[in-house]
Amino acid sequence: MNQRIAHIALVVTDYDEAIAFYTQKLNFELLEDSRLSDSKRWVLVKPRGDGHCALLLARAVGEAQQSRVGNQTGGRVFLFLHTDDFERDYNNMLQKQVRFVRPPAREPYGTVAVFEDLYGNRWDLIGP
Secondary structure (H helix, E strand, O other): OOOOOOEEEEEEOOHHHHHHHHHHHOOOEEEEEEEOOOOOEEEEEEOOOOOOOEEEEEEOOHHHHHOOOOOOOOOOEEEEEEOOOHHHHHHHHHHOOOEEEEEEEEEOOEEEEEEEOOOOOEEEEEEO
16 A cells, blocks of 8 residues: 555635745745636745655635634644755745744754744744
8 A cells, every 4th residue: 555645624714825924934846836716726836856745825715714714723733844954945035024933943853943923823944
């Protein structure tokens, strides 16, 4: 058996602002942006060099989904971005005004800092 997670849905307020954040501030690549209807698009972004899992940017529809934007996990770290060069990516993100809520710390598994995306979802940036 061969299984893998292909996409993770991330609820967003606006497709274009989410695409801009992930591609310009985190340097992700835009894999696909296809219009499915007048109000729905299929938008995939992923870190450069990662051949597997992508984020599906899903625009919130209705009050229940809108209430989850930026808080998909109740305030705990939601996603984990591994890098081959922590200092490079951390400094690039600082220059692009990505908000870090916990400074870099050395842990047994590497260096880690917690940042928030444009909506407030928390991420770990982790380097070796």
